[in-house]
Amino acid sequence: MRRWLLALAACLCASLSLLQLAARGASTPAPALQAGSVATLGQSNDLLAHGRALFAASCAACHGMSAQGIPGRGPSLHGVGALAADFYLQTGRMPLPSPRVQPQRARPAFSQAQIRSLVAFVASFGGPAIPVVHPAQGSLSEGQRLFSLDCAGCHTIQGQGGIVTGAIVPSLARATARQVAQAIRIGPYVMPRFGEGELSKRQVDSLARYVQSIQRPEDRGGWGIGRIGPIPEGMVAWLLGVASLLLVARLLGERTPNGMRRGGERDG
Amino acid sequence: MSLLPRSHTRDPLAFVDERLGAARGLRFLIDYVFPDHWSFLLGEIALYSFVVLVASGTFLALFFDPSTTQLTYHGGYAPLQGQAMSAAYASTLHISFAVSGGLLARQVHHWTALVFIAAITLHLLRIVFTGAFRKPRDVNYFIGVTMLALAILEGFAGYSLPDDLLSGMGLAIAWAVAMSLPLIGGPFATALWGGRFPGADAFESRLYIAHVFLLPALLAALIAVHLAIIMIQRHSQFAGPGRREDNVVGTPMWPGYALRSLGLFAAVAAVLVLMGGLIQVNPVWLWGPYHPYVGTNGAQPDWYLGWLIGALRLMPNLEIHVLGHTIVPNPFFGGVLFPSIVFALLYALPWLDRRFISKDYRRHDLLQRPRDNPRRTALAASVFAAVAVVFAAGSVDRLFFQFGFGYEGAIWFFRGAFLLAPALVYWLTRRLCIELARNDAHPLRRWDGVVVARNERGGFEELAASRAGGVSSSGARSSANRRGVRRPLRRRARRCG
């Protein structure tokens, strides 16, 4: 009896931890990097100088001293603007430990002040500014419709993240409205990018509003078990439902009486 | 005029007996003996799950609208406000949000379906591993395997009814599999769907009538036959004190077994209702309505179809095109051939066991423990392992997502595992069975030690016949050797004598 309780407890623990894994988005902390020397902030000239210094220390190895890009290591940052720089730095995707690795969300390697400097430096080469997003002005329903048409294929309809052949698609659990808009315009790594001709500002507001709503789920049915569908449902059915019914069956029935008949007859 | 005192049971009983002759049947039932092993309750868990399905399903059928007529949603769920969807999907949302107890009924129904097929699977494994499918129970076994196939079909039809994004993608794949039948695929799929996918409006109605009437009626009839055959043949039992091939030892139907079985029914219903109330399942409002031009990453079927999505993913892109015809479209291999082979093996098992494995054509009413028939146990385990590998491969994209290794690499790994795992599992299981059986008969075998007995002088003396490798063990070993079992004979040198 106790053995079965132990086994059931082990099953429950295993299933809970598996479900935890399934529900958690993939976000590993970035490897430790030298963030460059701390410098004081001041006027925009200081900002630019600070940014240049930081860039030289942390980014130039792949992007070149004047962000012109180095073939095989890093692309040119001319024309990407504050929009891209802010996105990559705030989400900790840059600096990247190696050029061939997929940039993934991590703890930002720089402080907010340092990020501002770096963004100013990159923006000095031209490009779009950081977008202003108003999720409250968007339509939740339009956001759902657009998300299911354009985004769900990679990110899953609930923004859980997934895969495409050759890359991981990140979960949107931690994406802010601004980061949603930035990613849509940049198309980071292998994500397609959508200009204003494809997704207007109002549509991006709606998408941001939808992403915010899926970050705060309602779960009217009870425990959400990750909201990714049949995989955790199947695990719960077996490890909770069937396991508890097996326990009941063991309680009700009896175990084998001594199974050996006289002579111990067996088949091959 | 009867001289017996009036009792509570006598009057209604006499009423029924005088009209239907029921007393004789009731006496048969009351005396009926059920063996007590816990694993015999697995089929009952499936049976009671079926009852819960019918009950919860009836409630749902009172509110569901099986129509693909497009409408604009103006209900309570904000993210879908104003969107175009089918009446079926809208009625499912209505049941989930507006009908009292509707979401509870939906979730109980879905959890029960998942547990129902799991219970059937466990029951099937018990039957296979204990040899309960042998004569005279092979006919009942065929009925059971058929019920498993019908249950899987019924479950798929059921969760496809709400026309949500996830199940709609599954229906598209089912259509592609139907199309992949060589020669007849095109006309067959077109006939079933009433045109090219997504098909005519009538398809949803057909699915509905199959799910709420045709398949449940068929299942209920087969369950009745299944139980009737058990009653006629009496249930099988494990060997034990007083248990022989020609008797049944256990608890009589009244009062022990009836109450125990009812208790199990209530427990099954309790677990399923608790799950239905407390754990969310198939939240279709999160997926959105289905359109053929919309897809979501990580779309999966319910667990009992996981082996098929795995097969479809693992199959290399073999597709033979000859003279303007596709001889065998690719989905055929994973969607038709693989499950057909598995079910063919299941159906063929009694014959294979009679003819090749146990080489035994006699009637058996005593069950074997898995270790008593190593070859059959190992074979069943290896087939199960092959299916399990394919099943695991079906969800490999989530593995990639969590642990960050390549999808393509994972597919190749599972292809290799599919080819190697059955042989490995066969060998391992067989060795384990043989070892366990040997250890049963002779617990001290292969252990360094001797059995000693106290003699009159207060000392101990060794019992010669009990030495490890002594007389009692040789019988079993030679019988094993007769069947060509090879064992490494590395034995430690005896320390005494």
Added chain:
Amino acid sequence: MVERAWRALVLLVLWRLGGLRRQRSHASEDDDPTQRTTGAPVWAERLVLVLLAATAAAALGFVSLFVLDPDTQLLGLALGATLALLAAALVVCSRWLVPQETKAERRPGLADADAVKEVEHAAGEGLEGITRRRLLMGAAGAAGAGVAAAVAIPVVALGPGLEDQLRRTPWHAGRALVDDEGAPILAAAVNEGSFITAFAQHADKDDLGSPVVVVRVDRSTLRLPSQRAGWAPEGLLAYSKICTHAACAISLYRSPLSPSTQARAPALVCPCHYSTFDVLNGGGVEFGPAGRPLPQLPLSIDAAGVLRAAGPMSGPVGPSWWGDGS
């Protein structure tokens, strides 16, 4: 070493299966297993009473909740508790309250060779005097087959039975591409690296032949077959959105931002079984179980800058079947 590991494994399995307990003396099949114990312990009767009363209370709770506040979780708890308490009551009844009995019943034999002979004899008697038995049996067989066919044939009414509807698409030269709200798509609106879902103008959006994916790539990277040289004006490409493996919507577009560090080519990927189609070489299968390339739609840009189809699809849309003509 291996021997030790093997023994450890056997020990582990034995422990799990309870085989390490001291073996009971061999039971004999001649033992008499029947037994009967009566007399319930006092606590059992009281417990059953309490459980049944609690069941009633929980049921009352469920009924009230259903009427007053049908919250799913509360309803589930109430009904679940009712059933669980009932289950407990029944189990306590069956294990402790009622007499515990083990009986042995004789298992009736099934086969009865004499009865088989009698049935055979009776069946034979029924055919006494009939001379042309085989002919009659053959005729009965033919009639039976005919009746079976007659019963089965109504199934043909289920479908329109026309196979070319499987090949039909709404695309022809000049048909405009529209977005999912029906507005025509301007070539200038599609950026490089983006993808748009487009439909045939005035066609049913749910028609499998209608949805296409429009992408723009750098013209210099195109590797289209020579007969499709003019199919991609300004590097704009259109492919069917329905996967040629199993009809899922191809809703993933792998579009590398930096070709130098992301070695994979742009590709359309299906989320169901990850069939990957190379957009640069006309939809060829790069990975996955799809057996046919993705059908490509030739594009043209009209005077107003609207994207239009320049001809029909390059191949059958959707999954393969016997008569797909590929």
